[in-house]
Amino acid sequence: MTAGRPDRPPLLELRGVRAGYGEVEVLHGVDLVVPERCLFALLGPNGAGKTTTLSVIAGLHRATDGDVVLAGRRVNGATADQLARRGLCLVPEGRGIFPNLTVRENLLMATHTGSPIADVEARTFARFPRLRDRRGQLAGTLSGGEQQMLAMARGLATDPALLLLDELSMGLAPILVEELYGLVAEVAAEGVSIVVVEQFARMVLGVADRAALMVRGRVEAQGGPAEIEGALSGAYLGQ
Amino acid sequence: MDKFLTFTVIGLSTSAIYAVISSGLVLTYTTTGVFNFAHGAQGMIAAFAYWQLRFAWGWPAPLALATVLLVLAPLFGALLERVIMRGLADASEAVRLVVSISLLVGLIGLAQVIWPPGESRPMSTFFAGRQIRVWSTAVTAHQLITFACALAVAVGLRLLLHRTRIGVSMRAIVDDRPLLLLNGARTDRVALLSWAIGASLAALGGILIAPAIALDAPSLSLLIVNAYAAAIFGRLRSIPLTFVGAIVIGLTEAYLFGYLPTGNTALAGLRLAAPAILLFVVLLVLPNRRLRTGVRSRERFPCPTRAGALLFSGSVFVAGIVMATTMSRPDLVTYGKVFSFGIIALSLVPLVGYAGQISLCQLSFAGIGAVVMAHVGGASGSPLGLVLAAVVAAAVGALVALPALRLSGIYLALATAAFAVALDRWVFNLPAVRIGPLRLRLFDLGSVDVAPLRLFGYRFDSPRAQMLLAAGAFALLALGVSAVRRGRLGRRLLAMRDSEAACATFGMDLVRTRLAVFTLSAAIAGVGGAIYATQLSSITPGNFDLVSGLPIFMLVVVGGAGMVGGALFAGIGLQGLLPALARLSSLLARWQTIAPALAGLGLGRNPSGAASDVTVALAPLRRDAPVLGAMLAAMGLLWAGRLAGAFGGWPFLAGLVVALAVAAAVAQHRAGAVGAVGAVDAVDAAGPAPAAAAATATVPAPAPVPAAPPATAAPPVPALEWMGITQPWTADAVAALDRVLGLPEEGVRGGAAHG
Numbered sequence: 002m003t004a005g006r007p008d009r010p011p012l013l014e015l016r017g018v019r020a021g022y023g024e025v026e027v028l029h030g031v032d033l034v035v036p037e038r039c040l041f042a043l044l045g046p047n048g049a050g051k052t053t054t055l056s057v058i059a060g061l062h063r064a065t066d067g068d069v070v071l072a073g074r075r076v077n078g079a080t081a082d083q084l085a086r087r088g089l090c091l092v093p094e095g096r097g098i099f100p101n102l103t104v105r106e107n108l109l110m111a112t113h114t115g116s117p118i119a120d121v122e123a124r125t126f127a128r129f130p131r132l133r134d135r136r137g138q139l140a141g142t143l144s145g146g147e148q149q150m151l152a153m154a155r156g157l158a159t160d161p162a163l164l165l166l167d168e169l170s171m172g173l174a175p176i177l178v179e180e181l182y183g184l185v186a187e188v189a190a191e192g193v194s195i196v197v198v199e200q201f202a203r204m205v206l207g208v209a210d211r212a213a214l215m216v217r218g219r220v221e222a223q224g225g226p227a228e229i230e231g232a233l234s235g236a237y238l239g240q
Numbered sequence: 241m242d243k244f245l246t247f248t249v250i251g252l253s254t255s256a257i258y259a260v261i262s263s264g265l266v267l268t269y270t271t272t273g274v275f276n277f278a279h280g281a282q283g284m285i286a287a288f289a290y291w292q293l294r295f296a297w298g299w300p301a302p303l304a305l306a307t308v309l310l311v312l313a314p315l316f317g318a319l320l321e322r323v324i325m326r327g328l329a330d331a332s333e334a335v336r337l338v339v340s341i342s343l344l345v346g347l348i349g350l351a352q353v354i355w356p357p358g359e360s361r362p363m364s365t366f367f368a369g370r371q372i373r374v375w376s377t378a379v380t381a382h383q384l385i386t387f388a389c390a391l392a393v394a395v396g397l398r399l400l401l402h403r404t405r406i407g408v409s410m411r412a413i414v415d416d417r418p419l420l421l422l423n424g425a426r427t428d429r430v431a432l433l434s435w436a437i438g439a440s441l442a443a444l445g446g447i448l449i450a451p452a453i454a455l456d457a458p459s460l461s462l463l464i465v466n467a468y469a470a471a472i473f474g475r476l477r478s479i480p481l482t483f484v485g486a487i488v489i490g491l492t493e494a495y496l497f498g499y500l501p502t503g504n505t506a507l508a509g510l511r512l513a514a515p516a517i518l519l520f521v522v523l524l525v526l527p528n529r530r531l532r533t534g535v536r537s538r539e540r541f542p543c544p545t546r547a548g549a550l551l552f553s554g555s556v557f558v559a560g561i562v563m564a565t566t567m568s569r570p571d572l573v574t575y576g577k578v579f580s581f582g583i584i585a586l587s588l589v590p591l592v593g594y595a596g597q598i599s600l601c602q603l604s605f606a607g608i609g610a611v612v613m614a615h616v617g618g619a620s621g622s623p624l625g626l627v628l629a630a631v632v633a634a635a636v637g638a639l640v641a642l643p644a645l646r647l648s649g650i651y652l653a654l655a656t657a658a659f660a661v662a663l664d665r666w667v668f669n670l671p672a673v674r675i676g677p678l679r680l681r682l683f684d685l686g687s688v689d690v691a692p693l694r695l696f697g698y699r700f701d702s703p704r705a706q707m708l709l710a711a712g713a714f715a716l717l718a719l720g721v722s723a724v725r726r727g728r729l730g731r732r733l734l735a736m737r738d739s740e741a742a743c744a745t746f747g748m749d750l751v752r753t754r755l756a757v758f759t760l761s762a763a764i765a766g767v768g769g770a771i772y773a774t775q776l777s778s779i780t781p782g783n784f785d786l787v788s789g790l791p792i793f794m795l796v797v798v799g800g801a802g803m804v805g806g807a808l809f810a811g812i813g814l815q816g817l818l819p820a821l822a823r824l825s826s827l828l829a830r831w832q833t834i835a836p837a838l839a840g841l842g843l844g845r846n847p848s849g850a851a852s853d854v855t856v857a858l859a860p861l862r863r864d865a866p867v868l869g870a871m872l873a874a875m876g877l878l879w880a881g882r883l884a885g886a887f888g889g890w891p892f893l894a895g896l897v898v899a900l901a902v903a904a905a906v907a908q909h910r911a912g913a914v915g916a917v918g919a920v921d922a923v924d925a926a927g928p929a930p931a932a933a934a935a936t937a938t939v940p941a942p943a944p945v946p947a948a949p950p951a952t953a954a955p956p957v958p959a960l961e962w963m964g965i966t967q968p969w970t971a972d973a974v975a976a977l978d979r980v981l982g983l984p985e986e987g988v989r990g991g992a993a994h995g
């Protein structure tokens with residue numbers, strides 16, 4: 002899989018993005034380029050600002066400075082729901098589900114982006130047969146792995162243009178993480194651009210096309226997985 | 241048995257109405273987080289609108305119903321959401337509360353403007369006279385329709401919330417609003433729909449219940465207290481539990497009507513107050529809430545300095561003297577209440593402003609003070625009355641606070657509102673009761689006379705003397721309240737407002753602190769009520785009911801609840817500005833009940849209130865001795881001219897205002913020319929300062945400034961909580977911090993950590 006054609010703008014580009022909470026700035030000018038049809042890994046230690054970066058991209062959080070550019074268009078002011086309907090899908094950190102809604106109702110919420118419910122259900126249950134048996138169950142009572150599958154289902158079943166996955170592996174058994182990343186690679190192979198965010202999982206570098214390392218609110222390195230692999234250990238040892 | 245069945249049917253039909261109303265309330269609260277105090281008032285307006293269409297204009301019932309329920313009410317609800325509620329997303333709870341209470345008061349005012357009270361507006365039930373027999377009792381067609389409506393609402397809501405996408409979205413919002421946005425849902429449409437449905441349900445309830453009680457704006461609006469109780473059963477979340485609550489409350493009310501002995505005046509009121517008492521009880525038995533860990537609040541209030549407080553109180557008293565010497569007797573009677581209302585409003589400053597607790601029953605405490613003054617003060621106006629007014633009000637305040645200590649936010653507001661309703665519907669209407677040797681007299685089933693206060697042989701019996709008394713008492717109490725803010729208790733209250741959990745961790749006794757502030761505040765309200773009563777000279781329960789008390793709360797928050805100036809603002813607004821406007825034009829007089837509501841609705845923009853703006857605007861003047869002196873001299877001349885009869889009251893007032901405005905502008909200009917704004921001033925003017933300070937702080941040393949300001953200019957100090965974070969921690973910052981917190985200035989580097 003190669004990066005998109007050179008004559009087209011990258012799918013996602015951040016230029017000097019600053020953002021913060023209250024008066025504490027957390028992102029001090031983030032630059033990032035995610036080409037089209039690419040599985041991109043954003044790595045960094047806890048507190049580096051990865052989640053904040055994704056929130057800014059998804060329109061949940063406002064950048065105080067800089068540009069967020071999606072497919073060549075600056076989208077700084079767009080709201081989260083507008084971006085979602087235009088094909089951006091963020092599966093947030095923790096469990097991205099509605100715990101007091103049933104599995105079916107959770108899937109129903111995924112149809113706000115325009116896919117018919119029948120499609121969403123069919124594709125979800127084809128990928129995650131375990132969820133089919135739990136259709137009527139409250140999502141909050143599912144196991145951790147099933148909850149994460151349900152959260153991912155939205156990204157897999159609604160055909161997003163850009164899928165953002167925040168710490169998929171958090172709190173899950175390694176074998177399950179491997180299974181989920183297998184799925185991510187499959188979806189990427191179908192041509193969906195994906196940004197995965199992880200803290201420690203070097204394993205994502207194995208499937209990624211490109212990667213970036215984020216430390217203390219800045220992107221320290223950006224390039225091929227091998228380059229980032231080398232930069233990683235330094236970052237975690239707090240060079 | 242017959243009787244039992246009859247009252248069960250009556251109770252269930254009331255329950256059905258409560259269920260309809262409260263399910264609308266729950267719907268809007270869960271999906272948008274705004275507790276709509278005006279929900280009942282929306283139902284009231286709808287009932288009036290229906291009456292207008294159906295009975296005044298003679299439309300056929302189905303057409304009138306459809307117009308109100310399917311067009312007018314949903315439109316109104318949607319409009320509210322669009323125009324008002326949407327802006328409240330990140331406002332504090334007190335601000336949200338004030339906005340919805342303003343709406344309540346405004347709607348009552350509006351209804352009274354359009355449909356003046358006093359006329360009879362008969363509203364017959366649906367299919368009047370038709371009924372069926374069930375066993376041994378009759379069920380009217382209206383009751384059957386009511387049951388059918390409740391059933392339809394229950395089924396309809398169930399279908400909506402579980403079978404439709406937008407309905408499921410409403411439940412999803414409760415779970416996780418940002419996630420719903422990430423799903424691509426248009427949450428604003430969801431909110432719009434839930435407000436539209438909520439308004440329709442309120443309207444349906446209002447139309448169904450209006451024939452049973454008279455078409456009267458305040459009582460229909462407060463009917464909501466009963467429905468609130470039902471909603472609290474469902475913890476403002478569960479609609480099925482809300483229905484259960486409605487049944488409990490409707491039946492309780494009906495059985496009280498049926499089985500309490502009639503002819504006993506003491507018990508007659510109890511029936512009316514029963515839902516309020518139930519609400520209070522339900523709130524208390526709700527499972528313990530967690531301690532709050534920090535509230536996000538947009539409000540910032542500077543700490544008053546001793547000199548500033550003295551200046552404020554001195555100015556108030558001098559203003560009182562000027563008013564007393566220049567006003568006519570009727571004017572003195574009217575505007576004298578500025579200060580007594582100011583005192584009642586002042587009682588909210590420590591409670592709402594410092595401690596962040598909400599109370600809607602301060603006027604009830606004032607009523608208690610008034611009653612004590614009337615009876616203990618007696619015909620001679622003994623000062624013992626004033627003292628006991630404070631003591632008894634404080635005791636009652638503690639009594640209310642004790643059970644309510646666990647509550648906060650909206651629940652505390654509801655509990656205090658329930659208490660106020662219980663007092664004005666029941667306790668204040670009791671005949672004299674005898675408890676052992678004690679004979680408690682209240683309003684003696686009507687009105688009581690209050691004699692003027694007699695102090696050291698002097699009787700404050702003229703309106704002039706009473707105004708001076710009230711102004712002096714306000715000035716003294718304002719000094720006291722400012723001192724509390726600077727003292728130990730004030731710091732504890734502020735800490736508690738910011739984070740109860742942190743205070744508990746530090747071993748602070750939250751119960752004692754909350755009890756102390758409630759007691760203090762009730763005592764102040766009691767004194768205010770006593771003085772207000774001597775000015776009124778004859779008091780009735782109506783002077784002290786919940787609806788009259790709400791504007792005080794609203795205006796104190798609008799004025800700035802954290803500052804004594806906010807209390808003065810409330811007093812001036814309610815007892816000065818409104819009567820003055822009413823006198824200017826009779827048209828304005830009709831609209832005057834709506835004015836405070838408009839002020840409250842505007843609050844969303846400026847959560848710190850007007851008083852802090854005024855403080856900021858006047859800060860340069862305070863430090864500019866020559867200009868200040870000139871202004872005072874000009875005002876003194878005006879006063880002399882007025883006393884000599886050179887001109888009338890209005891030119892005099894206008895002259896004063898112009899003098900103040902000109903002086904403030906000149907001082908502002910001079911301060912701007914001098915250029916150096918000291919560190920202390922930046923803290924003093926804490927309102928807009930943080931943004932500016934942050935801007936300068938994050939852009940370190942803008943070097944290429946042509947004419948650099950003098951090097952001696954102190955760097956701007958950021959808002960307190962950002963000291964040392966957005967700027968280095970300096971000795972100046974420590975000193976400023978000490979000043980703001982009212983600590984003795986230590987000036988020890990790093991030694992401020994124990995403050």
Ligand SMILES: Nc1ncnc2c1ncn2[C@@H]1O[C@H](COP(=O)(O)OP(=O)(O)O)[C@@H](O)[C@H]1O
Nearest residue numbers: 022023027045046047048049050051052053054
């Ligand atoms: N809601 C918030 N309020 C204040 N600070 C926050 C908030 N969320 C995150 N932060 C701070 O922002 C920084 C970056 O956080 P985050 O983006 O969650 O990092 P990561 O996802 O890389 O672990 C951290 O220092 C964190 O403390």
Ligand SMILES: [Mg+2]
Nearest residue numbers: 051052094168
């Ligand atoms: Mg994170």
